[in-house]
Amino acid sequence: MILASILSAEALQNAGRGPLYMKLRQVLEEAIRGGKLEQGEALPPERDLAEIADVSRVTVRKAVDDLVRDGLLVRRHGSGTFVSKPVSKVQQSLSRLTSFTEDMARRGFTTRAELLERGIFHPTTEEMVMLGLSAGTQVARISRLRMANDTPLAIERASISTEFLPEPENVTTSLYEELDRTGARPVRAIQRISACNVKEADAELLGIPAGAAGLSIERVSYLASGRVVEFTRSLYRGDAYDFVAEMTLGENDAAP
Template identity: 65%
Template sequence: MSLSIEDIFRQAAGARGGGPLYLQLRRSIEEAVRSGLVGPGEALPSERDIAATAEVSRVTVRKAVQHLVADGILVQRRGSGTFVASQVPRVEQSLSSLTSFTEDMARRGLAAASQWLERGVFDPTNEETVILGLGAGEKVARIARLRIADGNPLAIERASLAATVLPDPGTVGTSLYAKLDETGHRPVRAIQRIAAVSLGREDAQLLDVAPGAASLRIERTTYLPSGRIVELTRSIYRGDAYDFVAELRLQAN
């Protein structure tokens, strides 16, 4: 006979080991998820029911669940309950080549899509003016997109370019670099800065993960063959979906 999720909690109650109770319960919930007793998108029993079945306090249940939410295994929806988070395939991204999201996904056989968050021409900020080398009175084109692969939101990209380079952001299709290639402005090199950050509520909602979940923030400046900076992009990548890989070579003495 197959076990139910309630059976898992009962077994946990009858086999107390060492360590804090919330860690033992966390392992039991994780086992139920990993074994498929509750699949992606399915709801866990209520906090009260888990506490009664596992014979622990609701405070213990809450602490165990909070840790699993932070790990991206569970997600909480206000007014609805606690659910198993959608599992997305991990994407290995090279830091050695300058390619677009669309090109990266195509190489992996994944269907790339975008949800537009912002697209237009604006007065530049002081930072944009300095980094992009804008002259007096020049405008900046901004595009912001939620990047999606096979239906899973993976990243948020927010890019700024001189309006002389991209006068009509509305003409950008699935790939910004394909558009820049058409006008002879495709970058040939880039500098990237990577930092680990916790997601704020708005970005977490877009990426369908819990607020505070781990993510990678990448700031990229790209250059034309002439050495001019053509693009400033700040992106947020889901920490549970991306592995960034760089090839290193030993420098000869």
């Protein structure tokens, strides 16, 4: 039985430090990502897993709960626990200002977007403050589910003054391509990134369990003149995205 070799005492012992449930979690994750446990394969009940691994059911439950939260396992009511399709991590640099479409194209991914909202609206108070809008102005909103190789990775909700994007219906692929066409492509941006637990409605769109780890990102983008052109709130899958920043020691900085 393949699970017996995957969950052997030697495998758990070699899984590194930490509580036993973390070792069990690591061993199961490596088996899923390595293809030893295939997509759609059903796991035995917790009682049987505990017997195979020679651990308690509490240990099994904690390890499985972690993998469900990370999207590697999925529980189906009345059916059991099954292996999900593992998602390859995407690394995005924080030093380059690119659109999702451009970023994925550089990696050779096929991208598409499912439109959630697009149109011209009266701005919210937050949009007026972030975009520096005056009373009586309108805002273009574009909300999309972004996919790479048919895997949903992010939900993007962008707000742009109609001064810069008077016809949001022209945005079919890349927002930045359309802003470039209208002469309003941003040249710099400030991003604020925070960890979050994905709420049920967004989790359903992203194909992950409610409460799974996510990355919430607010981006404010600027023209060369210093004017704000874009305010975007994005939600990225925590199991599919890593943001990477390069840091260097300044000439006048002392070594730590």
